[in-house]
Amino acid sequence: MSRPRKPEDPIRWPVPCARCSQHHQTVARWPDGGICGYCYQQAKRTKGTCACGHEGVLPGLIDEQPACRQCSGVRLNIDCEACGAEDELHSGGRCWSCVLATVVDDLLTDPSRGIVAPELIPLATALKSMKRANSGITWIQQKHVTAFLRNLAVAPKITHDSFDELPDSRTREYVRGLLTEHGVLPRRDxxxxxxxxxxxxxxxxxxxxxxxxxxxxxxxxxxxxxxxxxxxxxxxxxxxxxxxxxxxxxxxxxxxxxxxxxxxxxxxxxxxxxxxxxxxxxxxxxxxxxxxxAKAAPAGLAIIPHRRGTSAKLDKTGQDEALNRVLHAGGQVEARDQAAAILILVFGQQAENIARLTWDDVAVTEELVTIQLGTIQIALPDPLDAPWRELAANPGHNLTASHPNTNWVFRGTSPGRHIHPGHLTTRLSKLFSTRAARLGTLHELTKLAPVAIIAETLGYSPTTIERHAVDSSAAYAQYMAAVRRSPTGR
Structure with a gap:
């Protein structure tokens, strides 16, 4: 992630940057002019294929398009002395990935044997192959993480039981998740x-x-x-x-x-x-x-049950307005949040069921995007399909070792796990009340189709949909229609 920019200072730095036109300190002079520190860092991290066919870092600009050093004339040291790759350098002429590999090997090597324990090799390999090596180094160099990994390197055995004996901490559970995701520990509930x-x-x-x-x-x-x-x-x-x-x-x-x-x-x-x-x-x-x-309490006792149907519901107008805000957010709402919001506002889905969706439930082709919520594949028309296409192309959370082969649609920050439903609703609460929207959607849907069809299509139990149907008076309306059609009127 790029560093947040400080406010520009035209008095101290009167000459603007040739690329961003903001007044910050000039740190390099390239063929296109003086470059500020922020644009300099961005240039070192820009990768792709130059017009000449060169693949690697593209720090230069030609006709507003990224270009390699040879084509653009930019002078920049981005050649790693260890692996020879073009990349942003960390220290000692080595790139971030090579430094990360050294740090991981150092922490996970058992000093008494001088090797990494065989059961820890998958973890070491995963950490060293992170696409965002700088994030890996930042995480590992935290004192509590460093200490945990050093202790792990000399642990006599690595099991769930041995982890349970350690003090409860986020680091313990995160490392446990990594070990599980990379096959060192078996999966458990x-x-x-x-x-x-x-x-x-x-x-x-x-x-x-x-x-x-x-x-x-x-x-x-x-x-x-x-x-x-x-x-x-x-x-x-x-x-x-x-x-x-x-x-x-x-x-x-x-x-x-x-x-x-x-x-x-x-x-x-x-x-x-x-x-x-x-x-x-x-x-x-x-x-x-x-x-x-269980005959532990006398029979015949009762507690006043919870009254259903008293929760607030988002009306049809509110649902339409919320959906319009989601679909026309202009890049201010992530594709992941847009996709989840569509399932709530259009199909009345619960956050927990949304979070548990896998790519086996979703099919994205050039012609169509379909999603299976119940027993039926539902096609998403334009523009509802756009966020799902973007999410399929860029699922996110793929720059660390947390999700090497995950099939979750909505990936979480914990290794191998989907997004926490509570976190998902918190993100969407900036746009609308997820509970009110879901209840409002189900309320409206029961006016449009029979209970059995809605339940089968959306993956709800018929009893749940029937309650919404009764609440919306749909069941009564169907009864009255049947009475009118009856020859006897009874």
Whole structure:
């Protein structure tokens, strides 16, 4: 990434740069004139094919087109003494890539053996082959990263269990992700592991030993059993499980404070507890149903359920305006954000499902862009296809070692993982409310097509779409139309 430019200073630097026309310090004089430091750095990093056929760094300009040193007459030292390639030099006449390779080998070499452990060779190779070597050096030279890699080099074994024994940190998880992505560690369901660790700590918040055993059973036989049946735990499942256990602990601690337990729970207790706290206490209905079924709580108890259909919805006019802003942002919105926004505003997709899309779900040809959300391939007409074409050509996050062979459409910053749905909604929240837009879209779609078709096309359950249909009065309108068509009118 280029350095942010300081404000220009015409008084101190009266002669403007020949390329950007701004008043900054001149650091070189080339055939096209005096060049400021910012344009000098940009020139060293400009790569491509010159009109003469030369491939490499193109620091010069001929008729506003980048050109090689020989054609443009630019004098610039960009020949690496180590590998001989044309590239921006770091130090000692070596390019950034060669310096990065030296740093990686130094950190991952076991001093006692003088070699890199065989299991770390894939990681070393991946780090040394980063397309943006300067980013790799910047990351590795952070003190905590340097220390972590040195300790990794002398570790007696490298397993998930040995990583779990280390202090929790972003560096630990990032390196774990790199080792997994490059085949050193096997893949595992990280959200399930995170939930197991979280739930073990959550038990410490239960005041009564008897209640602690109930929560332990609830976690093991309800939430973990469901997670173990899934191919991969989703973010939504992970967050809901945490929230339901948290509210259940709150209820049991409240009962302890009021001199009773779950077996002695009455409807009066429930009503009082619910009235004293926030609306999120309604989530305890999930725990209560489990407790009654497990015969840990008396039958016949009930919690006022969450009322559906009360969330704000973006109306049709608002949806059209938001889509227009997204499609005509003039380069101010990244193609990735535009593509995701289209799926929300036009097809009512959830951020979690968008984040999990792979290129197996998307087909981009010269004639057509299609995407599979449910069981049917949906064609994206112009101009909805443009952001997807750009995203396919430049998927991003391909300059580091994090995504060597990823198939995710929306790549994340963590190695081998898709974008975090929360991060995606945060980015889009600058344009519109993703929740209101999604609910508004589903509200409108149920007016246009039968529930079964919408559910099959968009990948929703029929029950979910039916709720939206009822809310939009579509189901009632269809009923009235059927009555009018009936010969008896009944």
């Amino acid at each position: 990280e959200l399930r592991i995170r939930y197991e660790n979280w739930s073990a700590q959550a038990l410490d918040r239960v005041n009564n030993p008897e209640n602690r055993d109930i929560i332990r059973r609830y976690i093991r036989w309800h939430h973990l059993r469901r997670m173990n049946q899934m191919d991969e735990v989703t973010r939504g499942t992970f967050l809901r499980a945490k929230q339901q256990v948290t509210v259940a602990i709150d209820l049991l601690n409240w009962l302890t404070g009021h001199g009773t337990n779950l077996a002695g729970l009455t409807q009066t207790h429930l009503d009082l507890w619910q009235a004293e706290g926030p609306t999120t206490r309604r989530i305890a209905e999930h725990f209560l149903k489990w407790a009654i079924k």
